[in-house]
Amino acid sequence: MFIKKKFKKYLLGEKDIPTAWYNIQPDLPTPLQPSLNPGTGKPLVPEDLAPIFPMELIKQEMSQERWIDIPGEVIDIYKMWRPSPLFRAYELEKVLDTPAKIYYKYEGVSPAGSHKPNTAVPQAYYNKKEGVKKLTTETGAGQWGSSLSLAGSLFGLEVEVYMVKVSYNQKPYRKMMMQTWGGKVFSSPSNNTEYGRKCIAEDPNTPGSLGMAITEAVEVAAKDPNAKYALGSVLNHVCTHQTIIGIEAKKQMEMAGDYPDVVVACHGGGSNFAGIAFPFAQDKIKKGKKVRLVAVEPAACPTLTKGQFAYDFGDTGMMTPLMAMYTLGHRFVPAGIHSGGLRYHGAAPLVSAVMKDKLMEAVAYEQNQCFAAGMTFARCEGIIPAPESTHAIKGAVEEALDAKKKGEKRVILFNLSGHGDFDLAAYDDYLAGRLKDSTLQNTAIEEGLKSLPNIK
Numbered sequence: 209m210f211i212k213k214k215f216k217k218y219l220l221g222e223k224d225i226p227t228a229w230y231n232i233q234p235d236l237p238t239p240l241q242p243s244l245n246p247g248t249g250k251p252l253v254p255e256d257l258a259p260i261f262p263m264e265l266i267k268q269e270m271s272q273e274r275w276i277d278i279p280g281e282v283i284d285i286y287k288m289w290r291p292s293p294l295f296r297a298y299e300l301e302k303v304l305d306t307p308a309k310i311y312y313k314y315e316g317v318s319p320a321g322s323h324k325p326n327t328a329v330p331q332a333y334y335n336k337k338e339g340v341k342k343l344t345t346e347t348g349a350g351q352w353g354s355s356l357s358l359a360g361s362l363f364g365l366e367v368e369v370y371m372v373k374v375s376y377n378q379k380p381y382r383k384m385m386m387q388t389w390g391g392k393v394f395s396s397p398s399n400n401t402e403y404g405r406k407c408i409a410e411d412p413n414t415p416g417s418l419g420m421a422i423t424e425a426v427e428v429a430a431k432d433p434n435a436k437y438a439l440g441s442v443l444n445h446v447c448t449h450q451t452i453i454g455i456e457a458k459k460q461m462e463m464a465g466d467y468p469d470v471v472v473a474c475h476g477g478g479s480n481f482a483g484i485a486f487p488f489a490q491d492k493i494k495k496g497k498k499v500r501l502v503a504v505e506p507a508a509c510p511t512l513t514k515g516q517f518a519y520d521f522g523d524t525g526m527m528t529p530l531m532a533m534y535t536l537g538h539r540f541v542p543a544g545i546h547s548g549g550l551r552y553h554g555a556a557p558l559v560s561a562v563m564k565d566k567l568m569e570a571v572a573y574e575q576n577q578c579f580a581a582g583m584t585f586a587r588c589e590g591i592i593p594a595p596e597s598t599h600a601i602k603g604a605v606e607e608a609l610d611a612k613k614k615g616e617k618r619v620i621l622f623n624l625s626g627h628g629d630f631d632l633a634a635y636d637d638y639l640a641g642r643l644k645d646s647t648l649q650n651t652a653i654e655e656g657l658k659s660l661p662n663i664k
Contacts, residue, residue, distance in 0.1 A: 214298040218460040220291035225283055228275040230451040232486045232558060233444065235274065235493050237565050240557060241532035244519060249663065252529055260429050260437040262338040265331065268445040276448060282330045285362060289318040290452070294460035299588035301608070308611035308618040309466060310604055313457045313484060314591070315625050320385070322594065322626030323480050324355035324440055327449035331438045332359035342366040342435040344428045346396065346421030348476070349375050349549040349596065350382025351626055352440030357391030370396035370424040372551070373416030381630040396421035403427055403525045417541045418552045423525030441477025442522060442556045450483025453623060458487055461621065468499055468621035470607050474599035475503035475512060475570065476549050478556030484623040489567055501568035503559070504603035508646035509542040511535065511555045512563055512570035514653055519663040520554060530661060533560040540656030543646035545575050549596045553656065571603060574645040578602045579638040582628070594626040595634050
């Protein structure tokens, strides 16, 4: 007997690719606190960032323009995968027996399999225009490193990636993707840098962290006159580039005849959450829309739910500017969970500002809970989600079950930020019962927060 399944996707054409990114800075109810020079403690000026970033990205980092034009050369490359599809998750709704409608924006259609090329391509483009020959970067689970390696190959740039040690060992196929696109990949901490050697000397068995990998990449860029540094999350210009997701999603929700009551995304550094949520936050701020914005983070690294809003370094080695953000302390090293892209001690200053102004919410779940939701989703919708994206699915499932409990016809939109086709070792661990939750003790958070600089 044939059982009919229902699948619905909303597609835009190339002519619908947004021509400008949305910058939330001028719309924030409370002005963004300036980032500080780590040496002087004074607000950053463009010259402070010039050694590691091209000037156009520095301008975007500090811009108060609401809309930033997307270069035509970048749009031409975006056409490889954009606009990305929006799906209605009918089968998931059926399994959950919920009155809620569930939609998801699928970013796994990019060549690298995630949302990260949305910013990797423009970052490589602006660096190429300024004559840069080499880009250095960090990566957690490998989505960012593979995306920048792809962008580097498209623009003829050398790319050097410092991949967090635990993910380097867990995810060999991500490393192979980077190498296929010409990226040079090193396990971090490494023996390539002064800071990496220091970390290894202090703890030869360290799993590494994004904070450590960032320090290594910045150190390499700062010493090479032909190199610049590229960051895959956290910074203002990165969050702005990712808003192409939410801008498209708003058009597609109109096609579906719906508007979300809640927008959900996973949260590590903040880029994919900002990408889908900020265009809806604009509606909330400027139009009074009642949409809720929910960030879902791992219980092993609960930056927004248990962190402190303070000035902190973006890296462990204290080389980056000091940013006003929710943080667990730059010395905090999370457990080696499979969601390597969410193992970051801080939250993007823009996301932190939205959180501080109570325009969004945050929740945290253990990785087994998230993988269970991801498995349900895969069996309903056919897509194996990245471990990071299972957090967004878990958040959406909880919203749908809450709507069922309350008898509400809730409209839920979540960002499926990438596929998990190269993360099957994580699913193998889950299916075999080897996946361990990390019960984070308050003492670990307290210890991490001790590293906060004394800035009022």
